[in-house]
Amino acid sequence: MQITLDHVTHTYQPGSPFQSTALEDVSLTIRPGEFLALIGHTGSGKSTLAQHINGLLQPTSGRVLMDGQDIHEKGFDKKVVRRSVGLVFQYPEHQLFEETVARDVAFGPRNLGLPADEIDGRVREALKKVGLTQAGIEEKSPFELSGGQMRRVAIAGVLAMRPDMLVLDEPAAGLDPQSREDMLQLIAQLHAQGATIVMISHSMDDVARFATRAVVMEHGRITMEGTPEEIFRHAERLESMGLDVPSVCRLGIQLRQMGVNCPDSVFREEQAVQALLDLWKEGKPHGHA
Amino acid sequence: MADAIIQVDHVSFSYEEDAATAVRDVSLTVPRGEFHAILGQNGSGKSTLAKLINGLYLPTEGKVTVCGMDTQGEKDTWEIRRRAGMVFQNPDNQLVATVVEDDVAFGLENIGVPSQDMPARIEKALRDVGMEAFAGRAPHTLSGGQKQRVAIAGVLAMEPDAIIFDESTAMLDPRGRREVMDAVQRLNREQGITVLWITHFMEEAVAADRVHVMHDGQIVMSGTPREVFSDAERLAAYRLDVPPMARIAQALRQKGMPIADGVLTVSDMAKEVARLCK
Amino acid sequence: MAMRDITLGQYYPADSAVHRLDPRVKILLLIGLIVAIFMARNLVAFIPVVLFLILATVLSQVPVRLMIKGIKPLRFILVLTFLLNLFFLPGETPLWDVGFAVIKKEALLTAILYSFRLVLLVMGSSLLTLTTPPIVLTDGLERLLSPLKVIHFPAHEMAMMMSIALRFIPTLLEEADKIMKAQTARGADFESGNLLKRARAMVPLLVPLFVSAFRRAGDLAMAMEARCYHGGEGRTRLRVLRISDGDVAACVLMAALIFCVVACNSLHLY
Incomplete structure (x- = not known):
């Protein structure tokens, strides 16, 4: 399944004094199987864009296509998009409402009108995918769980609809370092199992580690697009937009300014370790002996 | 210790219903004008400790003194809260009024500052956090970082000796975090306001005078950032991270590259690499 | 919506x-x-x-x-x-x-x-x-009603409640909007069906909203206490009415x- 945004513009409250354009002429194709990172400040239009991907918001102008078909055309069943594209909002644990974890995860499949045994199967599968396998957890109240666990329940609720694509709005926000890392590993694992991932993130280190492609947004427009390597090669440009760059990129920039020949293709930690070792070995007088 | 603003002496505290977030036999001294950071994962007891210092909770054992006043003594409660103000995590849930300047006034009204003295104090507090242009705005129209700075102004207007920040940047985006961090560091440097900064972001603790690591209700490590962050293995055991540069330094050392101890920041690392490679 | x-x-x-x-x-x-x-x-x-x-x-x-x-x-x-x-x-x-x-x-x-x-x-x-402005209105109301404190009418508390409600209405509306979208993304339908069905469709919206309102109320109470709030007694006001x-x-x-x-x-x- 492939989603394409075709010259999408979105204006909030058009015609009122509060009118504001959140997206302006955005064209983007999300390719099956990729891990796409959406980067930009709060208010740059990332979240608005994310809500167009599954048809929650309708473009003021332009089209959103699912496998070539306009999802806002008359006769197109929006439920098809909602089922294929799972949207995980920021702090998704705030949307939990059922008495038990299992019932909450079952909410989506129930809305799809699936038979009871199919729903049960999907709930178990989704909880397993997010790593909530402790005995008896299905029957617990979601409100008794820790923050990190609640977030997993919420994500399981989206996974239970078996989406092909998962759109996550800052899935690691507000978590402590260990829960953060667990969450990112979970997403990486879902990606490895074949899901297309679109992740909004403020952490460039995370983008550097996981994304296969990144899109940078500013004032409702896409300003940069490419592999993390291509994006982070222009670290200065990101910084001029007031965005962070991975700390490894900052190290590279400083080293080059100091006359050390660190390659600008380095943006991940393990690459940095290798590059610095190479530099050091080259520099050592007996290194070439 | 006349100059200890905050003194926590063998303090224990536990909730009846929630033993996980208890504090066990914690001792801590924050001298006037210093910037101390407390690191710990969720549930390590760090937020409970913050509330003990502000007198929102009272210790079941031990003693907490703020500017020489015991939090146990009821008569000093309001003076303690004025002198050691507190900024919380969620920017939406700590502003009371529908207008920024009225919110900053809230604390002043509570402690009975005469009406005619308020405008000047409000204006100064808002200026100190760079929010003077927003005095007439409604809080819900502000960004997260701006709301937190208004919350800081609300505390500042009460002319405190210390401010306790309980994960005040956890819900902000990088820009908001930077705004708040910059404002707090400026207050610490220029006005000598003592800061107790509770966080789980390592990079925010790098610039502190001292770092205390909490785990399971206890302070398990204390020292300068360099001392604390050089022990990556122990931090990992407490489910904490180390700054990326410390991690890279560690990996390089393991591969035989003689990176000096105490590398924490990008510029530390750049200098060290330049030294070794030139 | x-x-x-x-x-x-x-x-x-x-x-x-x-x-x-x-x-x-x-x-x-x-x-x-x-x-x-x-x-x-x-x-x-x-x-x-x-x-x-x-x-x-x-x-x-x-x-x-x-x-x-x-x-x-x-x-x-x-x-x-x-x-x-x-x-x-x-x-x-x-x-x-x-x-x-x-x-x-x-x-x-x-x-x-x-x-x-x-x-x-x-x-x-x-x-x-x-x-x-709402804040001035609640101020005025509080002071008009304050003589009634003699008969234990909670004039200050009432005004404080009104002002907090005004402060949190936009926040909660925004939150309701977000939760509604999140549940819609999980296939919830708030718009069709008869009255009973629609009322039941509101449960996934109202439960999280109440949970959030209670959490916010707890946080706010803590923050107000930390800022020395202890009721209307001995309070001065920023706005002087003349x-x-x-x-x-x-x-x-x-x-x-x-x-x-x-x-x-x-x-x-x-």
């Missing part, structure tokens, strides 16, 4: 004579106006009331468009009460036979009178909210209005 579109606390910022009036005086003026509106028993007696409102609106610099907008949501109630009064009130002089009922002259006059009262009431109250010449003039004008209404009533005109 544009819940955020609702504009709240419809304050119109300006620096007019009406804006500058003491909020306590403005609340009293509104009460005076309501009394005058209900005292007026014939159409002539409404003339001074209308003149007063026109004068107040002109002085307030509030665009007439905004005043009229305030009546719009009431149009159905207006039409309904008008028709009910028209058809069902007793009277002696038949005017027009519409088949199922006979419209009588007295009923028509009373129907016009009642509709007129409603419109004037709404316009008067809109003028108060349009010219007074009665000015304008306030006195406005009160004199109101007294004159009530006198005129009484005078017109006694003329026994229509």
